[in-house]
Amino acid sequence: MTQAPPVRHPSLLSVRDLRVSFGGTEAVRGLSFDVRPGEVLALVGESGAGKSLTARALLGMLPRGAAMSGDIRLDGSADLAAARGRRISLVPQDALSALSPVHPVGEQLAAAVRSLHRVSRAEARERAVAALDRVGIPDAARRARAYPHEYSGGMRQRAVIAMAMLGEPDLVVADEPTTALDAERREQVLRVLAEQREAADAALLLVTHDLDVVRDHADRVLVMYAGRMSELGSVGEVLNRPRAPYTAGLLASLPQDGPRRRRLPTLPGTPPAPGTLPPGCAFAPRCPLAADVCRIEEPEPRTVDGRLVACHRGDEVPADTVTLFAEGRPA
Numbered sequence: 001m002t003q004a005p006p007v008r009h010p011s012l013l014s015v016r017d018l019r020v021s022f023g024g025t026e027a028v029r030g031l032s033f034d035v036r037p038g039e040v041l042a043l044v045g046e047s048g049a050g051k052s053l054t055a056r057a058l059l060g061m062l063p064r065g066a067a068m069s070g071d072i073r074l075d076g077s078a079d080l081a082a083a084r085g086r087r088i089s090l091v092p093q094d095a096l097s098a099l100s101p102v103h104p105v106g107e108q109l110a111a112a113v114r115s116l117h118r119v120s121r122a123e124a125r126e127r128a129v130a131a132l133d134r135v136g137i138p139d140a141a142r143r144a145r146a147y148p149h150e151y152s153g154g155m156r157q158r159a160v161i162a163m164a165m166l167g168e169p170d171l172v173v174a175d176e177p178t179t180a181l182d183a184e185r186r187e188q189v190l191r192v193l194a195e196q197r198e199a200a201d202a203a204l205l206l207v208t209h210d211l212d213v214v215r216d217h218a219d220r221v222l223v224m225y226a227g228r229m230s231e232l233g234s235v236g237e238v239l240n241r242p243r244a245p246y247t248a249g250l251l252a253s254l255p256q257d258g259p260r261r262r263r264l265p266t267l268p269g270t271p272p273a274p275g276t277l278p279p280g281c282a283f284a285p286r287c288p289l290a291a292d293v294c295r296i297e298e299p300e301p302r303t304v305d306g307r308l309v310a311c312h313r314g315d316e317v318p319a320d321t322v323t324l325f326a327e328g329r330p331a
């Protein structure tokens, strides 16, 4: 008789009405989403959208002075203390600040192994070397004895990926894991992250501002603007036919493949800082489709065309996103 596969909770992680504020000013303003087991969910948006704060809230690593409310559950349980660092792990933006400069990399991994598993020092060292080897650190046994500053940027980033995978996590949170790297290393590190995630059958929450990375590496995408959800759905649907004007604007300003004569539009204006939001939809002042209602009432997420969209005019966004933003209107 074949064994039934283990029942997986339909949502590995659920986040409901997440709010993060500083001195009473909200930077994340009521965000709700799920991460499904084994999926890659990208969190995308311009600088200041609240992506890092959202990622850090999941790990209980908010900066000093931040107040948080909302409901975060892993497999239905709100008790995340024991899961953090084990079932939920972090691949940080900057590996240098995540690693201690005064201990060899292998020693730091071995210490992490011993914090997770009851093993001897020798066994921990062996596991640390094996973990470095798995992420493609050449001559891992020797490299394990080197210090972080003796590693290249790409190698350091691979080492922190190795570290994040030690506890066999169910969810890896990667906060802009490749910003400090050049294009070639970026691709290499993303590939290593994808391989490791797949081998562990872990889900990945990938924070990025790069829509090409989203297209290549994610299953679903949550587009954030000014601390809220703009759009959430499958990568194919959202990027091929955006229903939030903000997503359309991000896409319109991407370089296109092939010869394209007309100059690409850029999204006009800048996102508002927390505490300086306009009334109504925070994107309205930059939106070519904004109508009166958009300047009065903040839109709640609703289902349009198979995805969630927080936009009053979500079903009126035309297919040609470049044209929508090309004339530099707001209408």
Ligand SMILES: Nc1ncnc2c1ncn2[C@@H]1O[C@H](COP(=O)(O)OP(=O)(O)OP(=O)(O)O)[C@@H](O)[C@H]1O
Pocket: 022, 027, 045, 046, 047, 048, 049, 050, 051, 052, 053, 054, 063, 064, 065, 209, 273, 274
């Ligand atoms: N330590 C802090 N103290 C006060 N305000 C903060 C702090 N950290 C973040 N904020 C506020 O929250 C906003 C969102 O920050 P967050 O780091 O989540 O943005 P982000 O979308 O990750 O942007 P980036 O892509 O630049 O990292 C910031 O623009 C800032 O106004």
